[in-house]
Amino acid sequence: MTYLAKSPWIIHYDASSCNGCDIEILACLTPMYDVERFGIINTGNPKHADIFVVTGSINEANREVIQNIYNQMSDPKVVVAVGICACSGGVFRECYNVAGGIDKLIPVDVYVPGCAARPESIIDGIVTALGVLEEKRNKHVSSPMVTDHGHTHRHRHAEGGAQ
Amino acid sequence: MSKQITIPFGPQHPVLPEPLHLDLVLEDEKVVDVIPTIGYVHRGLEKLVEKREYTEYVFIAERICGICSHIHGQTYVQGIEQIMGLEIPERAQYLRTIWSEYSRLHSHLLWLGLFADSMGFESVFMNSWRLREHILDDLEATTGGRVIQGVCKVGGVRRDIAPEKLDEMVKGLKGIEHELQALTNVFLHDSSIQHRLKGIGVLSNDDAYYLGAVGPTARGSGVAIDLRETGYAAYGKINFKPVVEYDGDCYARCAVRAKEMFTSIDIIEQCAKKIPDGPVDMKVTGAPDGEFLARAEQPRGEVIHYIKGNGKKNLVRHRVRTPTFTNIPPLVTLLKGCDLADVPVIVLSIDPCIGCAER
Amino acid sequence: MMEPQQITPISVGDVVTKAEQAKKDGNRLVQIGCTKIEDNFEILYVFDKDYKLTNYRITVKQNDEIPSISGVYFGAFVYENEIHDLYGIHVTGINIDFKGTFYKTAIKHPFSVTIVKEDDACQNK
Numbered sequence: 001m002t003y004l005a006k007s008p009w010i011i012h013y014d015a016s017s018c019n020g021c022d023i024e025i026l027a028c029l030t031p032m033y034d035v036e037r038f039g040i041i042n043t044g045n046p047k048h049a050d051i052f053v054v055t056g057s058i059n060e061a062n063r064e065v066i067q068n069i070y071n072q073m074s075d076p077k078v079v080v081a082v083g084i085c086a087c088s089g090g091v092f093r094e095c096y097n098v099a100g101g102i103d104k105l106i107p108v109d110v111y112v113p114g115c116a117a118r119p120e121s122i123i124d125g126i127v128t129a130l131g132v133l134e135e136k137r138n139k140h141v142s143s144p145m146v147t148d149h150g151h152t153h154r155h156r157h158a159e160g161g162a163q
Numbered sequence: 164m165s166k167q168i169t170i171p172f173g174p175q176h177p178v179l180p181e182p183l184h185l186d187l188v189l190e191d192e193k194v195v196d197v198i199p200t201i202g203y204v205h206r207g208l209e210k211l212v213e214k215r216e217y218t219e220y221v222f223i224a225e226r227i228c229g230i231c232s233h234i235h236g237q238t239y240v241q242g243i244e245q246i247m248g249l250e251i252p253e254r255a256q257y258l259r260t261i262w263s264e265y266s267r268l269h270s271h272l273l274w275l276g277l278f279a280d281s282m283g284f285e286s287v288f289m290n291s292w293r294l295r296e297h298i299l300d301d302l303e304a305t306t307g308g309r310v311i312q313g314v315c316k317v318g319g320v321r322r323d324i325a326p327e328k329l330d331e332m333v334k335g336l337k338g339i340e341h342e343l344q345a346l347t348n349v350f351l352h353d354s355s356i357q358h359r360l361k362g363i364g365v366l367s368n369d370d371a372y373y374l375g376a377v378g379p380t381a382r383g384s385g386v387a388i389d390l391r392e393t394g395y396a397a398y399g400k401i402n403f404k405p406v407v408e409y410d411g412d413c414y415a416r417c418a419v420r421a422k423e424m425f426t427s428i429d430i431i432e433q434c435a436k437k438i439p440d441g442p443v444d445m446k447v448t449g450a451p452d453g454e455f456l457a458r459a460e461q462p463r464g465e466v467i468h469y470i471k472g473n474g475k476k477n478l479v480r481h482r483v484r485t486p487t488f489t490n491i492p493p494l495v496t497l498l499k500g501c502d503l504a505d506v507p508v509i510v511l512s513i514d515p516c517i518g519c520a521e522r
Numbered sequence: 523m524m525e526p527q528q529i530t531p532i533s534v535g536d537v538v539t540k541a542e543q544a545k546k547d548g549n550r551l552v553q554i555g556c557t558k559i560e561d562n563f564e565i566l567y568v569f570d571k572d573y574k575l576t577n578y579r580i581t582v583k584q585n586d587e588i589p590s591i592s593g594v595y596f597g598a599f600v601y602e603n604e605i606h607d608l609y610g611i612h613v614t615g616i617n618i619d620f621k622g623t624f625y626k627t628a629i630k631h632p633f634s635v636t637i638v639k640e641d642d643a644c645q646n647k
Binding site: 013014015016017018019020021022023024026027030031032056057059060061062065091092094095096097098115116118 | 211
C-alpha cells in the first residue's frame, strides 16, 4: 500500500439526492463509524481530492457542476456513486427532470446501492475505491475530460469496481 | 460609496452538504443584497402521481427528503385518510407520533452538529452526531430503516412496537438525557458561541409572521406556530407546550431547537404510557375522491401536502409546500446587512433542507 | 380526523384585494399552489390565522396573466416564480422576478404538459 491509499481525500457532491445518503456519508465521519481512522478526510476543494463521492442522480442544473468537479480533480481519481439514485436514478428515474445515474455523465468506478445507503456499505465502497485508486496510479490511467457528451464514456468503467 | 461586488456562494460548498446557491452582493464586508437560486436538487417528483398509485406513492413522499422522511410520509397518508374518511386505529396514531418525535430528535441533533461545524466547533459536531446514533439505533430497531423508515401506509402503520421495547426505548432516552443536557448547555451558555450567535441575523416578530416563516425560525422570533397543537395523530391527547423564544437572532433559533429535544422526549414518554392495545392498520378499499390540505409539524416547521384525487388510483395533483421553501424569504431578509463571515451561520440557522425545498 | 376545509372561488381581478383583506385580518400566507385540470389551471391561495385556513381559488388558462400579491406578502415571490416556471402562467409585477430561471428543468413548463419519458433500455430489466 502506498501513502496515497493510506490517506485518500474525498469530495462529496449532492447531485439531486433526497439528503438520506448525504447524512449517511456525514455519519461515516462521526465517532460511530469514524472513517478518519483510515486517513479519509472530507475536503471541499476538488483539486485536493482523490475520491469523488456523488449522491443522487443527474438533473439539468447540476450536470455542469458535476462535470466541473470531475474535470478539476487531478489524476488518479476515482468516482463512487452512493445510493440507488446515483447508480441508476432509483425511484426518481421516471421524473422529468432526472436524467438517470451518474454514469451517464462521468465514468463511475464503484457503485454503492441502497436507499439510503448504509454507512457500512458506504465505507465498504470507499475502501473498494482505494484499490481502484491504487491500480489507476500504478497503470498511470489518465481520466477523460468530460463534456456534455460525456455519456460516450459510460461503458468504460475501470476494473475492480464493486458492482 | 464603495464599489459593489457579487460573490457566488455554493452550490458545491464545504459548509453545506446540500447545494444551495446564493449570489451575495457585497459592499466591503457587508451583504447588501441576496439572490437565491435553487433547482440543483429539483427532480419533479410531484409529477410522479401520474405513474404511481396513491398507495405506492407513500414511498415517493417519504423520499422528498431523507431527514424529514417519516413526517412527509405521515402527512401524505393523513391527507389521503382524511379524503377517504378513514378512522385509523388509535395505536397506529400513537406509533406515528412516537416515530415523528424520534425523527425530530434525530433532525435536531443533526442540525446542532452541522451548526457547531459552521461555527468551527468540530468536537461539538462529533458529539451531537454520536448522540444521534442512539436515536437512529432505536429507529432502525423499530422500523428497519435508519433515515428512511417506510413505516407509514394508508390506513395505519406497517410495524408494531412491542411493549417491552417501548419501555426500553423510553429508558434509553432517559439515559442519554443528561448527555443531551450537557450538549445543550454548550450551545446555550458557552461564551464564544454566544459571541457568535447573539444579535446576529435578527428577524423581527412581524417579519417572521408576514414573510411566512415557520417552525423554529418563526418560534425563535416569538411567533408561536406549532402545528402539533392542532392535535393531528395522537398529539391531541398529549400535554406539551411549544418552545418559544423572543430575540429573533441565531441564538434564539438555536435555543428553540435545543429545548425542543426535551419536549420530544417528554412526548415520547407520555405516548408510551398512554398507548392503547389494538390493531395497527385497517383494510383500505377504493380511492380518494376530493381534495385536502394536510398539515403537520416537521422539525423545520409546517409542511403542507395538497392532495387532489378524482376517484381513480392515480391522484390528480400532489403538491408539497415544505418548510424550507417558505423560509427562503425570511432568509433573504436576514442576510441583508450581515457580515460576509456570518453568512454560513445565518444560512444554517434557518435549518435549510434543500432536498425538501426543491422536490 | 381534521376539520373539513372550504375553498372559495374568486375571480382573477379579486386576488390582490382578497390578499390585502387577509393581511388586514392578521392572516399569514401559507402557500400558493397550482393544479392542472384538463385545459384549466386552478390556483389556490391559502392563508392561515390561529390554525384556521382561508382558501381562495382562481381558474385560468395557460398564458393568462395573473397579478402578483408579492406587494402585499413579500414572500409570495417564491410561489409565483414557481408557478411561472412549472406551469407557464405569467405573473405580473413580482418584486423579485427570476424571469423563468427559478427552476432549471429539462422540459419547459413541465407541469403543463403530459410527459412520456422513454425508458432507458437498462431500466426495463
